[in-house]
Amino acid sequence: MTTYLVTGANGQLGHLAVEALLKTVPAANVAALVRSAEKGAELKALGVDVRIGDYDKPETLEAAFKGIDRLLLVSSSQVGKRKVQHGNAIAAAKRAGVGLVAYTSLLHADAKLLKILSDEHNATEAALAGSGIPYVLLRNGWYTENLVQSLPHAIESGVYASAAGDGRFATATRADYAAAAAAVLTGAEIKPGTIYELAGDEAFTLTDFVAEAARQAEKPITYTSLPEADYRAALVAAGLPAPVADMLADSDTGAANGGLFDDSHTLSKLIGRPTTPYAETIAAALKA
Ligand SMILES: NC(=O)c1ccc[n+]([C@@H]2O[C@H](COP(=O)([O-])OP(=O)(O)OC[C@H]3O[C@@H](n4cnc5c(N)ncnc54)[C@H](OP(=O)(O)O)[C@@H]3O)[C@@H](O)[C@H]2O)c1
Numbered sequence: 013m014t015t016y017l018v019t020g021a022n023g024q025l026g027h028l029a030v031e032a033l034l035k036t037v038p039a040a041n042v043a044a045l046v047r048s049a050e051k052g053a054e055l056k057a058l059g060v061d062v063r064i065g066d067y068d069k070p071e072t073l074e075a076a077f078k079g080i081d082r083l084l085l086v087s088s089s090q091v092g093k094r095k096v097q098h099g100n101a102i103a104a105a106k107r108a109g110v111g112l113v114a115y116t117s118l119l120h121a122d123a124k125l126l127k128i129l130s131d132e133h134n135a136t137e138a139a140l141a142g143s144g145i146p147y148v149l150l151r152n153g154w155y156t157e158n159l160v161q162s163l164p165h166a167i168e169s170g171v172y173a174s175a176a177g178d179g180r181f182a183t184a185t186r187a188d189y190a191a192a193a194a195a196v197l198t199g200a201e202i203k204p205g206t207i208y209e210l211a212g213d214e215a216f217t218l219t220d221f222v223a224e225a226a227r228q229a230e231k232p233i234t235y236t237s238l239p240e241a242d243y244r245a246a247l248v249a250a251g252l253p254a255p256v257a258d259m260l261a262d263s264d265t266g267a268a269n270g271g272l273f274d275d276s277h278t279l280s281k282l283i284g285r286p287t288t289p290y291a292e293t294i295a296a297a298l299k300a
Pocket of ligand 1: 019021022023024025026046047048051065066068087088089090097116152153154155158186
């Protein structure tokens with residue numbers, strides 16, 4: 013029977029992807045890569061094969077990937093280090109004889125509208141293409157959770173700031189993207205080289221998003237779109253490290269230019285249900 017491994021399995025998306033796989037695959041055939049046994053404790057309780065490996069330690073990865081037919085390479089959270097880290101993972105997958113890699117890239121990464129994020133994803137996509145390993149690209153759009161996490165501050169201050177202008181976002185939840193990853197990985201016939209542009213069914217501007225949040229919170233919130241440099245400066249002033257501020261401000265500009273919009277509905281077709289409405293994600297966050 014086909015064996016699966018999910019990297020970043022202690023992370024939010026990876027964990028959900030393991031859970032999604034377990035809906036149709038026996039736990040004995042699912043492995044999860046984490047950086048320490050401690051980080052794998054919860055996964056172990058699910059019955060999956062917890063393997064230890066670190067993208068920064070190539071020697072750990074080959075052994076961890078042995079015997080795996082289909083590998084979900086969840087992109088690392090360490091922005092700036094990812095070309096090397098993902099290169100290490102791909103080289104190890106090749107040496108270990110992995111049958112197929114599905115990589116979580118970025119929506120329309122080739123359009124390069126989110127310049128900072130697309131750079132590392134493009135490099136990883138190129139490394140996969142050059143590796144000789146059969147692969148597919150799961151180009152994930154924005155998580156609705158990214159937008160929702162600013163709500164507590166917005167509700168308190170009455171202002172939701174960004175640099176995204178009137179750009180349309182077609183977001184989905186991590187659980188939606190995880191379900192899509194599991195659907196692709198467990199597909200009866202995977203066509204190597206397929207690129208899945210994954211996004212939510214609804215497209216909305218931040219004006220729409222903030223109005224819905226204000227309605228649900230019963231508090232006035234004004235959406236303010238700043239020029240990229242001003243937004244970046246505000247993020248730094250709020251205490252964010254400069255590279256994170258650069259990435260967030262650049263991503264907003266990319267979104268303003270349509271980089272996070274897609275209307276293919278590929279995600280909902282894959283998962284066989286509509287993607288989670290943003291109003292629902294807002295409601296869940298406000299209840300928490
Ligand atoms: N589409 C979007 O809107 C969006 C938003 C944010 C991030 N992302 C990307 O999507 C990925 C998954 O999102 P997420 O929310 O699940 O992020 P997350 O919760 O931060 O999970 C990231 C995972 O990457 C693992 N990781 C980091 N460095 C590693 C290394 N050197 N070796 C092995 N594993 C390493 C982390 O391991 P530990 O648990 O050991 O730290 C963690 O499990 C992110 O890493 C990022 O690339 C996408």
